[in-house]
Amino acid sequence: MEIKEIKQQLSLLEVVVHYGLYPDAHYRLHCPFHADKTPSLQLYPKTGTYCCFSSNCNAGTGDAIQFIQLMEKCNKHEALIKAQGLLTVAGATLPVKPVTAPVVNAEEEVLEQEALLLKVFNFYKKALPLTKKAVEYLEGRGITYPLHEIGYNSGGLHVESKNHYLVSSMVKYGLLKPRPAGGYNVWAKDCVIFPLRNGDNKIVSFYGRSISNDSDQRHFYLMGRSGLYPGYPQGSATRLILTESMIDAASLLQQPEISMEYSVLALYGTNGLTEEHQQAIMSCSGLVEIILMLDGDAAGQAATVKHAQTLAGLLPHLLISTVALPADEDINSVLQTHDDSRILAALIDQRQPVSFFSSIEEKKLTVVMPTVPVSAPSDNRLNTVNAELLIYDGGLLQLTVLGGIKVTGLDRMRVTLKVAHLQKQLLPLRHNLDLYNHGHTEQLISKIAELFDMSMQVVAGVIGQLTSALEGYRVQRIESLQPRAAVRPELTAAQRQAAINYLRQENLLQQTNADIGKSGIVGEAVNRLIAYLVYSSRKQATPLHVMFLGASASGKTYLQEKVSSLIPAEDKIEITQITENAFYYFKQEELKHKLLLIEDLDGAESSLYPLRELQSKKRISKTVTLKDSKGNLKTVTVTVEGPVSVSGCTTREKLYEDNANRCLLLYVDSSKEQDKAIMDYQTRLSAGVINHSGEHAIKALYRNIQQVLQPVQVVNPYAHYIQLPEQIFKPRRTMTLLLSFIETVTFYHQYQREVKRDGQGQSYIVSTPADITAAFQLLKEVLFSKGDELANATRNFLEQLKVYLQQHGQESFTPQQIRQQFRLHPRSLQRYIRELHQYGYLRQVTGYKHRKGFEYSIADNGEYHQLTSEIDAQLQVILSKITATASTATVVRQ
Incomplete structure (x- = not known):
């Protein structure tokens, strides 16, 4: 019979019982290989291995064969013969004393846990004043430890022989974790320990704060984190301060002027307002005020708003206030940097109530928190410092993954392993395999066990742990490669109020236009204001779109870039080139209410159709055919939601006519005056006389303004008076653009308009x-x-x-004469003359094709003036009717 078959058929429990040894319900027994007062030999029936945890024993770790060797004091060959003999006894069935796990009810288990944690914490508490580095750490942070219940975990509790009986319970409740090679990993080693208490003031969990690691792992909670620090507030508490951490809470509690007037409760970090915290707070019947005293960084400020909203929803009758800490400071750092500890009490006295608004004018603050993917638990035995050389500590085995692992193809895990035994002078084993292939892994386990004379169960356990560690590492690598969503910076109360005050001022559009000019935009007074209003409309249900048109190097892209710099980065997507199907690969709501900036429509020519659908239908969808895991074809519909506001630049208006019909067309100023103004700005920029700080301040203000603008329904009671002049081409779409632009102007003035409600209770504002x-x-x-x-x-x-001919008193011209005067490219000149001749704006007077060329004259010098005058007159009539109607309505109301 082969060794493998013997080990598979002969269980370790059968061998142990054969020698008259009977384990307890937890598979522990007094070790027969040394004088053992407390059970220190642990059996692992699932893997068929044992381990003696006593430092006075040389039995170590082994399997059934090695156990026989130690009991019989023989060599391996003799042990195998003995094992074969045991298999033949009673048909390979030995009388085994039944071993069953004890039936423990939930109440008894809770009492066991509370008793263990109390005993362990008393040990931690005694260890603190005896540990110099722990005392120095707390004193360095301004914490007077004798005033608090704080301990220190040196990691030596279970080592003392008098505490061996606690080991199994410490493993059960997560204070110790057995190592495959023997020994234990200690939870929160080298940490100061804070007890977490339940509603009965019993210790139910611990929090550990590392005194040696301030970057990677510095916070530790026990399994199933529960309990609060310093404990549940008393029901008679009237004012409760919430802090971000245990050390912050301790910093407040040691100040008599604070602890006598306020109750204190620590959260589990910025996102740590748990359901248990909420229940504890709601149980305080006498509570009148909750004070949020979180860190002064961005995360703390965002958490303050978030938790204030949560608590206001639970306890709307309470006053909720906030303490403003210095920027990037927490409670404990303020305590450390000030000689007078009363600084904390002074800051609390200056707290301000948190306001919640319901109207559009002052809408309730919300915080968009980034979505944090849930990472797979990491195994600290896997060394990932070098991604091409991953090293795993498997106890007796060291496994090196040569070349790392690929982050693609999650259905396989191809690796090249180098396996070395740390205690035997043998050449390492190198093997290439797929860890997800059962046949490959069985072959690897067999080779390792045979080469290093190890139990196959032990090797299988190590390989399984390596696979799990590599899976977790691969998931973390994939998550790290994912783009992080832009986080919207939260406005301070002062920034928000400044933005609202700006939007309330008289002559808002004129002031906005003037300030946009101060942000670094030269000229283009009308175009820049229209573009800014269009970009602002992205928040509305029906946004506007804009297209900048002009010759090459006329400043189209520059104008778009400068105006879009007034929009927050998280609200816009800049596109240089995009493929036909790219829009369908955005997440379903990734484009919603975004500003799409296309640098040159030539770069997006293949994607113009989905772009048009986003503009018109506010959503796009595409049905594709995929194969499922069984190879069957199925259809899947991909949908991307809008609405979006689109802004693009081009030199070719006619080429993109379908898209241009959906946009406001802005022709950039190509006059000589504009050229002169731009060159003047360029020279001042080069000379260093431009006020860049002023430009940046205006941009920052306008980004804040964009945040306080809120989507709102706009009603135009004068819409039926608006009629387009008959001269307008494609009046249907033009009317839609005009009405939408009027709504956008009203939307921009929302802080100057009364908020009304319709019959369904929906709020709206009215155009004036x-x-x-x-x-x-x-x-x-x-x-x-x-x-x-x-x-x-x-x-x-x-x-x-027309101007040139009038100034020179001419009635006709030749193309050669005009080209020299206007300095135009011959092909551009030919295109202009051909189009004007086809439309009847030019007449061919004479033809000298072979001498000085054709001669042309203008058919009607006043046609454009007549067109603009007629359109302008009709617009003035419309405005007069609207103004008169509004005046009459005002008189009637009075």
Whole structure:
């Protein structure tokens, strides 16, 4: 019979019982290999191994064969013969004393846990004043430890022989963790320990704070974290201070002027307001105020808002206030950096109530917390310092993963292993395999066990632990490669109020336009304000879109970039080039209410169709065919939600006509005056006389303004008076754009409009004649272009040509003459003349094709002036009707 078959058929329990040894219910027994007063030999029936945890014993760890060797004091060959003999006794069935786990009811188990934790904490508490480094740590943090219940875990409790009887219970409740190679890992070793108590003031758990590690692992909680520090507040407590950590709570409790007037309760960090905390707080019948005193960093400020909202929902009748700590400081750091400990009491006296608002004018603050993926538990026995050389400590075995592991292909785990025995002078084993392949792993386990003369169960356990550790490491690597969502910075109360005050000022649009100019944008007074309002509309249910048009190097991209810098980074997505299907791979709500900035529409030409659908339908969907795990085809529909606001730049208006119809078209200023203004700014920039700090301040203010603007329904009671002039092409879409722009102007003035409610209780604000007037004035040139059948570049050429001929007293011209005067590219000139001739704006006077070229004259010098005058007159009539109606309504109300 082979060794493998013997080990599989002969259990360790059968061998132990054969020698007259009977383990207890926890598979422990007095070790027969040394004078053992307390049970120190632990059996592991699942793996068929044993381990003696006494430092006075040389039995160590082994299997059934090694146990026979030690009992018979023989060699391995003789032990195998003895084992074979045991298998033949009574048909391989030995009388085994039944071993059953004790039946322990829940109440008894709770009492056992409380008794153990109390005993263990008393040991920790006695160890603290005897440990110099722990005392120095607490004194360095300003904590007077004799005033508190604090202990120190040196890791030596279970080593003392008088405490061996506690080992099994310490393992059971997570204070110790057995090592495969023998011994134990100690929970929260080298940590100061704080007891966590339940409602009966019994210790039910611990919190450990490392005194040697301030970066990686410094906070430790026992399994099934429960209990509170310093304990449940008394029901008669009237004012309760919530801190972010146990050390912060201890810092307050040692101040008599604070502990006498306030109760203190520590959270489990910024996200640590648990259900147990909430129940404890609600049980305080006499409570009148909750004071949030969290850290002064961004996380603490966000948690303050979050927890204030939670507590207000639970206890709406209570006053909830907050203590403002210095930036990036916590309670304990303030205590350390001030000689006068009364500084904490002074800060508490300066607390401010947390306000919650319900109207649009002052809407309740919300905090968007980043989604933190749940990481797989890490195994500290896996050394991952070098990603190409992972080393796992398997006790007697050291396993090195050569070349690391791939983060792709989660259905397999191909590795190249180097396995070495730490106590035997044997050459290491090298093996390439897939750890998810059962056949591969069985072959590896067999080879290791045979080469190093080890139990197959022990080797299988090590390989299983290695696989789990590598899985956890791979998950962490994948998570680290995922892009993190941008976190919206929370506004301070002062920043929020400043933004609201700005939006309440008179002549808001004029002031906004002037300040946008101070942010670094030269000229383009109308275009920059329209673009900013369009970008702001992304928050509404029906956002607007804009397209910047102009010749190459005319400043289209620059204008888009500068105006978009006034929008928070987390609200915009900048695109240089995008493929046809890329929009379908965004998360379902990733684009919702975002500003999409396309640097050049030529780079997004293949994706114009889904872009149009996002603009019109506010969502896109695509149905694709996939194979399931069985190879069957099935259809899956991918949906990406809008709405979005789209902004793009191009030189070719006609090429993107379908997209342009959905946008407000803004033609950049290409005049010589604009060229001169830009060059003047460039020279001042080079000379270092530009006030960059002022520009940055304006950008910061406008980003704050974007945060306080809230989506709201807009009602335009004068909409039925608005009619487009007959000269406008494609009036249906143009009317939609005009009405939406009026709503956007009203939306921007929301802090100056009364909030009303309809019959269903939905809030809304109303457009005013001033909003409509402002919208007409800003969009006048846009409407002119919508009523002109010529492209803007062609129109500009024609108007310049009219001025030139009038100034020179000419009635006709030749292309050669104009090209030299206007310094145009021949192909551009040919395109302009061909289009004007086709539309009838130019007449061919004479033709000298082979001498000096064709000669042309302008058909009608006043056609564009007549067109703009008619459109402007109709707009003025509309405004007059609206103003008169509004005045009449005001008189009637009075």
